[in-house]
Amino acid sequence: MSETAIAAPSPTPRWEADPVLDVEHLTMRFGGLVAVDDLSFAVGRGDITAIIGPNGAGKTTVFNCITGFYKPTEGRLTMRRAEGEEFLLERMPDFQIAARAKVARTFQNIRLFGGMTVLENLMVAQHNPLMKASYFTFGGVLGLSHYRRSEKEAIGFATSWLEQIRLIDRADDPAADLPYGAQRRLEIARAMCTRPEILCLDEPAAGLNPRESAELNDLLRLIRDEYQTSVLLIEHDMSVVMEISDHVVVLDYGKKIADGPADVIRNDPAVIAAYLGVEDDEVEAAEEEVEEIKEEAERR
Amino acid sequence: MATTSPSRRPAAELVKDAAYSALIALALAAPIIGLQTVTARGGLGLNARWDDVFLIVLAVFAGRLLLNFTIWRHQGARPIGQKWFQRAGGRPFARHGHTLSKIIGPLALAVALLLPALPFSDRYVMDLSIMVLTYIMLGWGLNIVVGLAGLLDLGYVAFYAIGAYSFALLATHFDLGFWICLPLAGILAAFWGVILGFPVLRLRGDYLAIVTLAFGEIIRVVLLNWYEFTGGPNGILGIPDPTLFGLEFARRGDNTFHEFFGLSYSSMHKIIFLYYIILCLALITNFVTLRLRRLPVGRAWEALREDEIACRSLGINTTNTKLTAFAIGAMFGGFAGSFFATRQGFISPESFTFIESALILAIVVLGGLGSQVGVVIAAIVMMGGFEYFREFEQYRMLIFGLAMVFIMVWRPRGLISTRSPSVILKERKAIGADLVGQGHG
Numbered sequence: 073m074s075e076t077a078i079a080a081p082s083p084t085p086r087w088e089a090d091p092v093l094d095v096e097h098l099t100m101r102f103g104g105l106v107a108v109d110d111l112s113f114a115v116g117r118g119d120i121t122a123i124i125g126p127n128g129a130g131k132t133t134v135f136n137c138i139t140g141f142y143k144p145t146e147g148r149l150t151m152r153r154a155e156g157e158e159f160l161l162e163r164m165p166d167f168q169i170a171a172r173a174k175v176a177r178t179f180q181n182i183r184l185f186g187g188m189t190v191l192e193n194l195m196v197a198q199h200n201p202l203m204k205a206s207y208f209t210f211g212g213v214l215g216l217s218h219y220r221r222s223e224k225e226a227i228g229f230a231t232s233w234l235e236q237i238r239l240i241d242r243a244d245d246p247a248a249d250l251p252y253g254a255q256r257r258l259e260i261a262r263a264m265c266t267r268p269e270i271l272c273l274d275e276p277a278a279g280l281n282p283r284e285s286a287e288l289n290d291l292l293r294l295i296r297d298e299y300q301t302s303v304l305l306i307e308h309d310m311s312v313v314m315e316i317s318d319h320v321v322v323l324d325y326g327k328k329i330a331d332g333p334a335d336v337i338r339n340d341p342a343v344i345a346a347y348l349g350v351e352d353d354e355v356e357a358a359e360e361e362v363e364e365i366k367e368e369a370e371r372r
Numbered sequence: 373m374a375t376t377s378p379s380r381r382p383a384a385e386l387v388k389d390a391a392y393s394a395l396i397a398l399a400l401a402a403p404i405i406g407l408q409t410v411t412a413r414g415g416l417g418l419n420a421r422w423d424d425v426f427l428i429v430l431a432v433f434a435g436r437l438l439l440n441f442t443i444w445r446h447q448g449a450r451p452i453g454q455k456w457f458q459r460a461g462g463r464p465f466a467r468h469g470h471t472l473s474k475i476i477g478p479l480a481l482a483v484a485l486l487l488p489a490l491p492f493s494d495r496y497v498m499d500l501s502i503m504v505l506t507y508i509m510l511g512w513g514l515n516i517v518v519g520l521a522g523l524l525d526l527g528y529v530a531f532y533a534i535g536a537y538s539f540a541l542l543a544t545h546f547d548l549g550f551w552i553c554l555p556l557a558g559i560l561a562a563f564w565g566v567i568l569g570f571p572v573l574r575l576r577g578d579y580l581a582i583v584t585l586a587f588g589e590i591i592r593v594v595l596l597n598w599y600e601f602t603g604g605p606n607g608i609l610g611i612p613d614p615t616l617f618g619l620e621f622a623r624r625g626d627n628t629f630h631e632f633f634g635l636s637y638s639s640m641h642k643i644i645f646l647y648y649i650i651l652c653l654a655l656i657t658n659f660v661t662l663r664l665r666r667l668p669v670g671r672a673w674e675a676l677r678e679d680e681i682a683c684r685s686l687g688i689n690t691t692n693t694k695l696t697a698f699a700i701g702a703m704f705g706g707f708a709g710s711f712f713a714t715r716q717g718f719i720s721p722e723s724f725t726f727i728e729s730a731l732i733l734a735i736v737v738l739g740g741l742g743s744q745v746g747v748v749i750a751a752i753v754m755m756g757g758f759e760y761f762r763e764f765e766q767y768r769m770l771i772f773g774l775a776m777v778f779i780m781v782w783r784p785r786g787l788i789s790t791r792s793p794s795v796i797l798k799e800r801k802a803i804g805a806d807l808v809g810q811g812h813g
C-alpha cells in the first residue's frame with residue numbers, strides 16, 4: 073500500500089480519503105507553554121498510524137486531548153465511526169469518548185487494576201454492555217438468566233483475548249503480579265475488550281525486549297487486520313515504527329514537521345535533523361526513561 | 373536478625389523472643405489490668421491486682437514459647453518489635469485468609485440462627501447481640517463505600533440518623549407501621565446519599581473525608597435545632613414496635629402475639645423477634661453486597677478503587693458509579709436506622725454523633741477493607757469488648773485506642789485483608805493485601 077504512495081505522490085493520500093479520526097488545528101496550552109501547536113493530521117481507517125517525535129514533543133498530550141483527559145485549548149477532533157456516526161471528541165466527557173465514540177487507549181505508565189485478577193481486568197473493560205445486560209444492576213441482583221448468559225459471553229470474549237496474548241494460564245492471578253511485558257500486553261487486550269474502532273497506544277514497546285517487541289508488532293497487525301481496528305501509536309523505537317506503520321506523523325515542539333508513509337519519513341531531512349539526527353543522545357535518554365518506567369512497574 | 377534464615381532458629385533466640393513478648397504484655401497489662409478503679413470513701417480509689425498481671429504475662433510468655441517451638445519453628449521470626457512496622461500487609465496470612473473465612477461464615481450463621489435457643493441466651497445476651505448485629509449491618513453498609521469503592525466516608529452515621537428519623541416521623545405523624553416505613557426509610561437515606569454524593573464526588577482523599585464528616589455533623593445539628601419538626605434535643609418518643617403479620621408484642625391488646633399462639637406473655641418474645649429482624653436485615657445486606665460484587669457495578673466499584681483514570685478510559689461513568697456506591701451504602705444505613713428507632717422506641721440526636729461514624733469506620737478498617745467476615749469479627753470483638761470493659765468507664769477509650777494501635781501494627785490492612793476475585797476462570801486464588809489498592813479516600 074505504501075508503494076502506491078511513493079510511486080505516484082497523489083494529491084490526497086489514502087488516510088485523508090477515509091479518515092477514522094480527523095485532528096484539525098489542535099492546540100493545547102498549559103499556561104505559557106504551548107505543548108501542541110496548531111496540529112492537523114488524519115488517521116486512516118484500518119491503518120496503523122504512528123506519532124513520533126523527541127521527548128516532550130507533545131505526543132502524550134495529543135492522546136490526552138483525543139481521549140478527553142484534557143480539553144484542547146483550540147481545535148476540532150472528529151471521530152467517524154464505521155457505521156457513519158460522527159463525534160466531536162473535544163465536546164465529550166472522557167468516558168463517553170470511550171463508550172460511544174469507541175476510542176480506546178493505553179497509558180505510557182501502565183494503568184492496570186493491580187489488585188484485580190487478569191480476567192477481572194478484562195471484565196471491567198466490558199462494563200457497559202454487561203451493565204445493560206444486568207438491567208442496570210436490578211436484573212442482576214435478582215439473578216436473571218439473561219445476565220448470566222451475557223456474563224458467560226463476556227468471559228468467553230476475555231478468554232479469547234487471553235489466549236491471543238498468551239496469558240490464559242494466569243487468568244486468575246492478580247494483574248500486579250505479572251511481569252512487565254505481560255502487563256503491557258494485558259493493557260492492550262483490556263483496551264480491545266471495549267471493542268474500539270480506534271486504539272491509541274502510548275509507547276507500547278517501551279521497555280520490551282526484542283522478542284517481545286516483535287510479538288507486539290504481530291499483535292498490532294492482528295488488531296488491524298482481524299479486528300478492523302485502526303491503531304494510533306506513539307513510539308520511540310524507530311524499528312517498530314518503520315516496520316509496521318502505514319502512516320507516520322512527526323512532531324517536534326508541538327508542531328508537525330512531517331507526515332507521510334514510513335519510507336518517505338525515513339528520508340525526510342527535517343525529520344533526520346529533528347529526531348533521527350540526534351540519535352545517540354536521544355536513544356540513551358529514551359532508554360533511561362524506559363528503565364525508570366520498568367522499575368516503577370516492577371515496584372507496583 | 374535470624375529472620376532471614378529459613379531454617380530452624382536457635383532455641384536461645386526463641387526464648388528471647390518469648391521474653392520480649394512477655395515484656396510487651398507486661399507493659400500493656402500493668403496499667404489496664406493491674407490497676408482497677410474502685411469507688412472508695414471520699415472519691416475514687418485504686419485497687420492493685422498484680423497477681424492477675426503476673427498470670428497474664430506468664431501466659432503470654434508460655435504461649436509464645438510454645439508456638440515458637442512448634443508451629444513457628446521453621447518460619448523465621450514472627451513479627452515482634454520494629455519488624456512489625458516494616459510489613460506492608462498481612463502476607464503470611466494471605467493464603468489462610470480465604471479458607472478461614474469459608475469455615476467461619478457458615479459457622480457464624482448457624483450460631484446466629486440458633487442463638488435465642490442457646491441456654492446462656494438471657495435478655496442481656498440478646499440485647500447485646502442485637503446491638504452487635506446492628507453494627508455488623510452498618511459495617512457491611514459502609515464497607516460498600518469504603519471497602520469496595522474506596523471512598524472514605526466519615527459521615528456515615530448521617531444515613532443511620534436519616535433512616536431512624538424517617539421511620540420515627542412517618543410512624544408518629546402518619547401512623548404507619550415498621551414494615552411500610554422500612555423501605556421508605558431506606559429510599560430516603562439513599563436519596564440523601566445521592567444528594568451528598570453530587571457535591572463531593574470531585575473531591576479526593578482528605579477533602580472527601582472532611583466534607584463527609586461535615587455532612588454528618590450538619591444532619592445532626594439540623595436534627596437538634598429544627599425543634600418543630602424533629603423535637604430537637606428531646607427527640608421523638610413513642611415510636612411503635614414492629615409487628616409480626618399484624619400481631620403485636622404487647623401485654624394487652626386485640627391482636628397480640630402471645631394470645632394468638634396461646635403462650636403466656638413474656639417480654640423476651642419481642643426481643644427475640646427484634647433479634648431475628650436485625651439478623652434478616654444484616655443477612656440481606658450481606659447477600660446483596662456479595663451479589664453486587666459479582667455484578668458489573670461491583671466490579672466497577674473495585675476498579676474505581678484501583679485506578680479511576682483507567683476506569684474512565686474504559687468508558688465507565690465514574691460519577692454514576694460513585695453515586696451508586698454512596699446510595700446503596702446509605703440505603704443500608706437507613707434500614708439499620710429504622711431498626712434502631714423501632715428497637716429503642718425513642719431517638720434523639722445524641723445517638724448519632726461523630727463517634728458512631730468513627731466506630732463503624734473502625735469496624736470496617738479493623739475487619740479489613742472489603743472483607744465481609746472481617747466486619748463480623750471486628751464488630752463482635754469491638755462491641756463485645758466495649759461491653760466487657762463497661763465497668764472501667766474512663767479506661768474504655770484508652771483500651772479501645774490501644775487495641776486499635778495493636779491491630780494496626782499487627783495487621784495494617786485489617787484482620788482479613790485478602791481479596792477474593794469476583795470472577796474466576798479455573799481456580800480461585802486469594803489476592804494478597806499488598807496488591808490491592810485502597811482507593812484515593
Ligand SMILES: Nc1ncnc2c1ncn2[C@@H]1O[C@H](COP(=O)(O)OP(=O)(O)O)[C@@H](O)[C@H]1O
Pocket residue numbers: 102105107125126127128129130131132133134
Ligand atoms: N498537565 C500538564 N501540565 C503542564 N504541562 C504539561 C502537562 N502535560 C504535559 N505538559 C507539558 O507538555 C509538553 C509535552 O509533554 P508530553 O505530551 O508528555 O510529551 P511526549 O511527547 O514526551 O509524550 C511537556 O513540556 C510537558 O511538560
Ligand SMILES: [Mg+2]
Pocket residue numbers: 131132133180
Ligand atoms: Mg509521552
